[in-house]
């Protein structure tokens with residue numbers, strides 16, 4: 001049986017999805033500020049389907065896009081975690097790290113805090129040789145998280161096959177972090 005991986009950071013709990021997460025997740029997915037760099041916001045049905053997919057992938061593999069909630073108040077703030085992209089990408093196969101937080105939780109360091117812990121899970125528990133991250137080139141907030149995590153921008157820009165041709169969101173940039181780079185960074189950080 002697969003071991004369910006859940007973990008905590010200083011301020012957050014990263015856990016499996018619960019039915020109660022669907023409502024705040026739908027609110028987040030309907031928010032144009034949160035969805036600015038996606039082709040479309042998600043309606044309730046699409047949002048619930050995504051929550052279900054995240055939940056079943058975690059149940060199946062033990063890891064995935066975990067719900068992030070505050071430890072202090074148990075508020076759902078969004079998701080952060082590891083995922084095998086569904087799309088066939090120029091650098092597939094790969095495992096990506098990704099995040100999506102409700103707008104009121106931006107600017108507090110939550111995404112980076114949760115993602116640092118998710119990288120540790122990926123490298124130490126899952127023994128991944130590399131974790132990638134990618135986003136539409138204009139998504140500077142997301143790129144800044146990648147840089148805060150010590151991920152390295154590559155020259156491998158690519159057109160995301162799930163974004164319509166002609167959309168200004170189609171061009172994506174790619175960041176990589178190898179296990180060796182991550183270990184070296186841990187040593188520097190002491």
Ligand SMILES: CC(C)(COP(=O)(O)OP(=O)(O)OC[C@H]1O[C@@H](n2cnc3c(N)ncnc32)[C@H](O)[C@@H]1OP(=O)(O)O)[C@@H](O)C(=O)NCCC(=O)NCCS
Pocket residue numbers: 033034035037098099100101102105106107108109110111112113134135136139141142144145148
């Ligand atoms: C991408 C996203 C997760 C980034 O969130 P974020 O809050 O900017 O990222 P961080 O967690 O790294 O927070 C950093 C900010 O918190 C501030 N901060 C406040 N308290 C902090 C603390 N205790 N520790 C660290 N940083 C703190 C930092 O100064 C920084 O502020 P700044 O934005 O003014 O520079 C968020 O914008 C989002 O969900 N976007 C929509 C979804 C999306 O685009 N996902 C990516 C698709 S590929």
